Amino acid sequence: MAIYNAYCDRVPVYIVIGNNLDATKRDAAYGEWPHSVQDAAAMVRDYVKWDDTPISLQHFAESAVRAYKVAMTPPMAPVLLVADSELQENPISADDALHIPKLTLASPPQGDSGSVAEAARMLVQAQNPLIVVDRYARTQAGIDLLVELAETLQAPVIDQAGRMNFPTRHPLNQSSRRNAVVASADVIMGLEATDFWSALNTMHDQVRRTSRPIMKSDAKLISITTGDLYTKANYQDFYRYTGVDLAMAADAEATLPSLIEETKRQITVDRKRAFEDRGAKLAAAHDRALEQARTDASYAWDASPVSTARVCAELWAQIKDEDWSLVSLLRHFSWWPLRLWPFDKHYQYIGVQGGGGVGYNAPASVGAALANKKHGRFSVSIQDDGDLMFAPTVLWTAAHHRIPLLSVMHNNRAYHEELMHVQRMANRHSRGIDRAHIGTTFEDPTMDFAKLAQSMGVYAEGPITDPNELAPALRRAIAVVKRGEPALVDVVTQPR
Amino acid sequence: MKSFRGCRFDAGAALAIALFFISLHVRSAIAAQESKPADAPAGNAENGKRIFTKNGCYECHGREGQGSNMTGPRIAPDPVPLDVLTRYVRKPTGEMPPYTDKVVSDQELADIYAFLQSRPHPPAAKNNPLLK
Numbered sequence: 001m002a003i004y005n006a007y008c009d010r011v012p013v014y015i016v017i018g019n020n021l022d023a024t025k026r027d028a029a030y031g032e033w034p035h036s037v038q039d040a041a042a043m044v045r046d047y048v049k050w051d052d053t054p055i056s057l058q059h060f061a062e063s064a065v066r067a068y069k070v071a072m073t074p075p076m077a078p079v080l081l082v083a084d085s086e087l088q089e090n091p092i093s094a095d096d097a098l099h100i101p102k103l104t105l106a107s108p109p110q111g112d113s114g115s116v117a118e119a120a121r122m123l124v125q126a127q128n129p130l131i132v133v134d135r136y137a138r139t140q141a142g143i144d145l146l147v148e149l150a151e152t153l154q155a156p157v158i159d160q161a162g163r164m165n166f167p168t169r170h171p172l173n174q175s176s177r178r179n180a181v182v183a184s185a186d187v188i189m190g191l192e193a194t195d196f197w198s199a200l201n202t203m204h205d206q207v208r209r210t211s212r213p214i215m216k217s218d219a220k221l222i223s224i225t226t227g228d229l230y231t232k233a234n235y236q237d238f239y240r241y242t243g244v245d246l247a248m249a250a251d252a253e254a255t256l257p258s259l260i261e262e263t264k265r266q267i268t269v270d271r272k273r274a275f276e277d278r279g280a281k282l283a284a285a286h287d288r289a290l291e292q293a294r295t296d297a298s299y300a301w302d303a304s305p306v307s308t309a310r311v312c313a314e315l316w317a318q319i320k321d322e323d324w325s326l327v328s329l330l331r332h333f334s335w336w337p338l339r340l341w342p343f344d345k346h347y348q349y350i351g352v353q354g355g356g357g358v359g360y361n362a363p364a365s366v367g368a369a370l371a372n373k374k375h376g377r378f379s380v381s382i383q384d385d386g387d388l389m390f391a392p393t394v395l396w397t398a399a400h401h402r403i404p405l406l407s408v409m410h411n412n413r414a415y416h417e418e419l420m421h422v423q424r425m426a427n428r429h430s431r432g433i434d435r436a437h438i439g440t441t442f443e444d445p446t447m448d449f450a451k452l453a454q455s456m457g458v459y460a461e462g463p464i465t466d467p468n469e470l471a472p473a474l475r476r477a478i479a480v481v482k483r484g485e486p487a488l489v490d491v492v493t494q495p496r
Numbered sequence: 497m498k499s500f501r502g503c504r505f506d507a508g509a510a511l512a513i514a515l516f517f518i519s520l521h522v523r524s525a526i527a528a529q530e531s532k533p534a535d536a537p538a539g540n541a542e543n544g545k546r547i548f549t550k551n552g553c554y555e556c557h558g559r560e561g562q563g564s565n566m567t568g569p570r571i572a573p574d575p576v577p578l579d580v581l582t583r584y585v586r587k588p589t590g591e592m593p594p595y596t597d598k599v600v601s602d603q604e605l606a607d608i609y610a611f612l613q614s615r616p617h618p619p620a621a622k623n624n625p626l627l628k
Contacts, residue, residue, distance in 0.1 A: 161505035175505055205591055294627045298618040299570060300562035307562060313626040334564040335505050340627075352505075416555065420567065423552045427593030433552050495555055496564035 007047035008354025012071035013078035046235040049077035075226035111248035120262035126187035134162035142253040154279030163351040167344040171283035189222040191252035197240040312336035322378035327368035359390025369405035398486035399457035449490040462490025539610025573615035
């Protein structure tokens, strides 16, 4: 599942696995066991970008370099090499003229000049252009480029949060106003918009599913995505098909410099004046949306279980002066941090998980915290309870390797996504929900995540049910993390 | 198989639902002032809390009815009028599953309504130092 998640997230992972293909060499006395496979990569071939099974050392050298290049060329994805035990262990002959080929990474594919010029024309001439981004930014430069393009056009941006793409407090960030900005847009550009369709339409998940477009029927669509270069048939990773007017099968981040240059070239004085008016209105709307988010957060402020908004606000008060990095998912947490915190650096958020499976968050957060460690960043995770139970030993891994990570439990005592779904199905059939809790809730007994963490050498407190106890507990845990160790605060929370 | 809908940040969609409710609330509140249904059953807030939990209303709307941009709008402490709420619960037009009277009776809805009305109003966000 970890490989599948990396594939869906377009993350380059270099995987080398062992095998023992020659059955005549399988001798238990020497520890060579019979559990080998003819085609070891077959199990994951549907969700790696490339794999190979080298049969000579020179073959391995060339495939090793090739694999790295393939993985690092957008669309990035995992690669896998099978290293047979004979290849690993046999002596190298003095006659072997082995060499490692030169590695030169390929430049990412960019939109062609004609399409870029046409896209710029459409955006500049539009009355209400809109930019939709999802799995877009690969680097800080990607964020900066998007800010430059949006400011050049004074165009709103909807960030679907597949990655850290656009500053949350930027006045052109209109992610909380999706319906309004889509409905008024006459040109909409998707940048690595994994699910462009859902940005432009609504769907009601009732007995009979219905959908309706939000966008104008004559709105023009532009797409720049490497998704057009990489689609697999069996293990699928695509949403509904969106018909567009201009499609560039290209890496959006690599295409933006030329698009910005062309856009600036085409802007006239009159258009610039119109852009400024548009920008001022969008900035005011952004401020209103932020105030609305703060008002929404104030409800159930003193509730027990603790509201997710309260956890978010209390946590922010403690980490805002750190060089922080939020290394967890946010969907189950009502996206509060993205609504309330000022994100502007590429490492401040790890994005959504493409694979969608339970059990991703805990290992991913430990991995991201490990990556952050050498930069001295303060890693914080909002950790779902059900998710942690899929691989709780990552807590020991974090303790053993002294990985500084603050995990704040979103302990709603349920596989809540599933609980809601079971209830929805029960309601559809008017059969009540008196059995919806079976297999979906963690009651009788409840789980004590502080004790779980403590058993693996992690400093932990909780379960906290009184919101007023949260701040001091967070301060104590943060002190531990700043010493270079993991800590966990178990908070019993509202469902979402 | 459970749905992964909404795995992308989309505060706007839920906000639209919330605005629908707010709009509904304003229009209905005016109507309620003009003609409050005489046969509306009186509610028991304590029992309403129990039903709200037992029937899973809390799963999407929160245990205080505070709502979530991912699952369901805020419905407390100022719910729409009871007759409007009852009509919506029986035949929802949004994401909410329908609750027939086999699942929750009119009296139980009145109890839930009383519970929602009993929830405390929060202090103003502008006066909350943690929300600045």
